[in-house]
Every structure is written in structure tokens, then in C-alpha cells.
Amino acid sequence: MSQSLLTTLCYIEQNGRYLMMHRIKKQKDGNRDKWIGIGGHFETGESPEECLLREVREETGLILTRYRFRGLVTFSSGDWQEYMCLYTADEFEGDLTPERMRECSEGELVWVDKEAIGELNIWEGDRIFLRLLAEERPFFSLKLRYDGDRLVEAALDGRAIRLA
């Protein structure tokens, strides 16, 4: 029996764009310089939805009013592991002011055309689940094993995916 790290990650969508975070603010950040969605760690006793709503509110000021749980991603690298609940959202309340977009403590917030996201500096495994989201695949379980920055194993719903 082992204790594990649980997180949520959300891609908020509007007008064909995703709200992306460029992680450039914290020196000690495993995601430094990478572009990812909005999210963070579960607090004690939170359900995935409670964590999702809190993290999005804290990082963007937005209140999600419609969201979907799209997949569970198992990350593994050496003896580190993380289980990430992946969401998309397309309705919310509140305004994302330019000040707020610059001021987020975790990174800079930018709306990016979905088609252009592949050109950003993103994790190799993120390309896989972003494709699954784009294909409207029903709920999936994706395992991603890294050796440092390099993706060395991927499995979708228990079946290995051949890596490029």
C-alpha cells in the first residue's frame, strides 16, 4: 500500500482557444518554461471536482459552471508518481482581466488557438492526451512513464502505445 500524489489539470476553452499557463514564475518548478493547463494538488478530503473548482478559482479568478472529467493520467518517473484528473471546461463566470493574466503566481496566462498548441514547449506525453481530447475520446486512463524529460512508455486503457 502506498500513498500517492493526486492533482487536477483543466483546459478551459473559449472560441477555439485553450487557456494555457506558461510556467515561468517559480524557480523550483518541475514544469518550468513548459506550457500547461490550470490545476494543482488535492487538499485533504477534496473530491476531484472540489480540487478543480478551487484551483481554477485561485489561479484565474474564474468560477467554472460547466466541465467534463475526461481522463485519469498516471505519471511515473523513477520513484516519483502522480495521478492527474484531467478536465476540460467550456462555461464559466467571472472576467479574466489582463492584470489577472499577468499576475497569476504560477505563471503567465495566455489564450492559445488549439491548433497552435503543438508548437509550444509542452511535455511529450501532453501531446498524447491533447490529441485524445481533440478526438473527443470517451473517458480514458493514460499511463505516461518518463526518464527525466523523455517519455519512455505510454499505455492507453492498459494497452501500450507505440512512441514516435
Place this chain on the structure above:
Amino acid sequence: MSQSLLTTLCYIEQNGRYLMMHRIKKQKDGNRDKWIGIGGHFETGESPEECLLREVREETGLILTRYRFRGLVTFSSGDWQEYMCLYTADEFEGDLTPERMRECSEGELVWVDKEAIGELNIWEGDRIFLRLLAEERPFFSLKLRYDGDRLVEAALDGRAIRLA
């Protein structure tokens, strides 16, 4: 950031019956005398499917060949919490011999008609997710908060469920 306990639970189906485990063998068992499905704790680095297949093999000797990830259940009780990946399975290899059904270290294995499961000694919250499975509800996130043996809060995909 907190570390959390992750588990899988699987209801294996055959001819309108679920394979149930009557937890009567271990003295110190939070599920003692309850009827539940087959499952257990994640080992380090396992994906949900890896944990599922290992636990089912260990407890029943069966190799699952078709299964579905049906929901994620958040259990909370005081400062204890558990996140359970819920599966159903309807194809497998191997034989479940009468010896094996009696000899499982965790409890006694019994095939039970799905309609009769409500009459067994099961957890209150399990009745909720067994109903969701029977209704073929798409992937769901269910939060169940207990005070001892009593279910005091339930939320489905982030919305409260009124309790009986």
C-alpha cells in the same frame, strides 16, 4: 499538497451475477462482514489497470480480458480518505474453482444475482454506485463522506445527492 490512498474495485459479471467477496476472514478489516467487489491498494507506480489486473489475479486467479473503468469514488471519513477506481469486467480467462472461492485470504467469494445484492450487508454508499453501474451511467465521479458507518454526504459529478 497531501498524499492519498488509491485503490481499485472491480465487479466481475457473468450470467447476470456479480462475483462478490464476503469479508469474513481478517479480524482487523474496515470492511469486516461487508460484501464488496474484488480489489485492493495500488502498488508504487501502478496505473489503475495494472492494479486492477494484479488484484483480480491475486484474489481470484482470473485474468481479466475485458473491463471498463466506470467511475472514481472519493471516500472521506474524519481525516481518512481514499480514492477508488471502480471497474466492471465481463470477460476473463481461468477457472474459479470451489477451492479457490473458499481459500481467498481476504474473504469468501460468491456469485450473487445482481438483483439480490441489495439484500446483502453492503455499505450505504455502495448502493449508490451499484445503481449508477446498473443504469449504465457514463464515467462518473462520486464523493461519499461517512461518519463511522453512516453516510452523511454524497455528491455526483460535483452536485449533492439527497440522502434517504
